[in-house]
Amino acid sequence: LRPVGIVGTGSYVPEQIISNSDLEKMVDTSDEWIRTRTGIRERRKADDNTATSDLAIVAAQRALEDAGVNPEDVDLIIVATVTPDMLFPATACLVQKAIGAERAAAFDLEAACSGFIYGLGIGSQMVATGLYDTVLVIAADTLSKIVDWTDRNTCVLFGDGAGAAVLRPVSEGEGILGNYLKADGNGSELLKVPAGGSRLPSSVETVTQRLHYIHMNGNEVFKFAVRIMEEAALKALEQCGLSKKDIDYLIPHQANIRIVEAALKRLEVPSDKVYINLDRYGNISGASIAVALDEALKEGKIQAGDLVLLVGFGAGLTWGATVIRW
Numbered sequence: 001l002r003p004v005g006i007v008g009t010g011s012y013v014p015e016q017i018i019s020n021s022d023l024e025k026m027v028d029t030s031d032e033w034i035r036t037r038t039g040i041r042e043r044r045k046a047d048d049n050t051a052t053s054d055l056a057i058v059a060a061q062r063a064l065e066d067a068g069v070n071p072e073d074v075d076l077i078i079v080a081t082v083t084p085d086m087l088f089p090a091t092a093c094l095v096q097k098a099i100g101a102e103r104a105a106a107f108d109l110e111a112a113c114s115g116f117i118y119g120l121g122i123g124s125q126m127v128a129t130g131l132y133d134t135v136l137v138i139a140a141d142t143l144s145k146i147v148d149w150t151d152r153n154t155c156v157l158f159g160d161g162a163g164a165a166v167l168r169p170v171s172e173g174e175g176i177l178g179n180y181l182k183a184d185g186n187g188s189e190l191l192k193v194p195a196g197g198s199r200l201p202s203s204v205e206t207v208t209q210r211l212h213y214i215h216m217n218g219n220e221v222f223k224f225a226v227r228i229m230e231e232a233a234l235k236a237l238e239q240c241g242l243s244k245k246d247i248d249y250l251i252p253h254q255a256n257i258r259i260v261e262a263a264l265k266r267l268e269v270p271s272d273k274v275y276i277n278l279d280r281y282g283n284i285s286g287a288s289i290a291v292a293l294d295e296a297l298k299e300g301k302i303q304a305g306d307l308v309l310l311v312g313f314g315a316g317l318t319w320g321a322t323v324i325r326w
């Protein structure tokens with residue numbers, strides 16, 4: 001197998017900012033409650049004419065430019081999303097057309113907030129085996145489109161954005177060293193959009209019962225997340241003969257600052273070795289880790305030779321972690 005690494009990253013978030021005080025005018029909440037319970041101060045929201053592919057396209061173009069790769073050289077596009085433009089065709093095909101990646105295969109991947117980690121796992125294997133040379137992994141979501149803006153339990157948590165990474169062969173000892181993926185469908189009821197699929201096709205009833213929005217058992221997801229962040233990180237490190245002492249930089253899924261702080265404590269990672277942007281963006285599902293990775297790199301937080309750990313969890317339930325030698 002060939003060593004594979006991330007040779008370029010890009011991200012994009014919509015311009016419109018929804019602050020906590022904006023939400024105070026929409027539901028019975030307060031800036032103080034949101035900040036202390038979640039760490040979120042504001043989030044980005046796509047306008048009515050903007051869909052997930054629009055964000056994904058910009059992130060993809062930025063990642064290709066960063067990598068110095070032409071769109072025609074892309075062999076495969078994976079878009080991880082829970083908010084595709086449509087049920088089909090795949091959002092990845094819409095991205096392919098827009099960026100002019102004419103040679104590429106393209107498909108969508110559904111692993112909720114673990115989507116970027118799943119995408120890196122699949123994409124890197126395609127390159128490692130020699131099947132493809134260049135894979136573009138994009139995680140993009142417009143959760144504002146499926147959030148119930150009258151439900152204070154969920155509407156304060158989520159936001160919109162996209163992040164992308166270009167995968168290519170790298171030198172021995174560099175790049176993606178380990179990728180651990182896991183799921184437990186027993187937790188499928190904890191976080192879901194009940195209607196709009198084949199179980200409950202769209203109807204007047206599903207709309208009036210608000211079944212096209214995110215439904216979440218926040219407390220149970222919280223408990224699961226605190227436990228699983230550590231487990232996923234340790235399993236991925238174990239895969240490559242490493243331990244938590246080897247972590248130079250941590251990029252966790254950005255759902256709640258209290259979940260991140262619990263993971264830091266358990267993994268014994270100091271707070272200056274973790275990237276946080278949930279205060280600015282909230283939870284942007286799979287895009288959280290992808291955007292955070294791009295921002296951390298552009299801000300010079302990650303140095304050559306650093307061992308970087310990406311770790312996330314999401315609906316499914318799904319979880320996973322990726323270990324990268326930069």
Ligand code: ACO
Pocket residue numbers: 028029030033034037038112113114152153154156191216218219221222225255256283285313314315
């Ligand atoms: N403003 C004010 N009060 C609120 C709000 C709000 N926005 N939301 C909930 N409350 C209330 C509740 O109604 C409850 O009131 P009650 O006691 O009178 O019933 C009270 O605050 C406490 O609610 P809890 O749910 O116990 O609050 P908690 O401290 O657990 O925080 C939260 C809730 C933030 C949702 C937390 O549980 C959490 O972050 N869970 C994880 C969610 C998550 O990560 N989801 C995404 C997974 S990734 C993916 O795949 C999309």
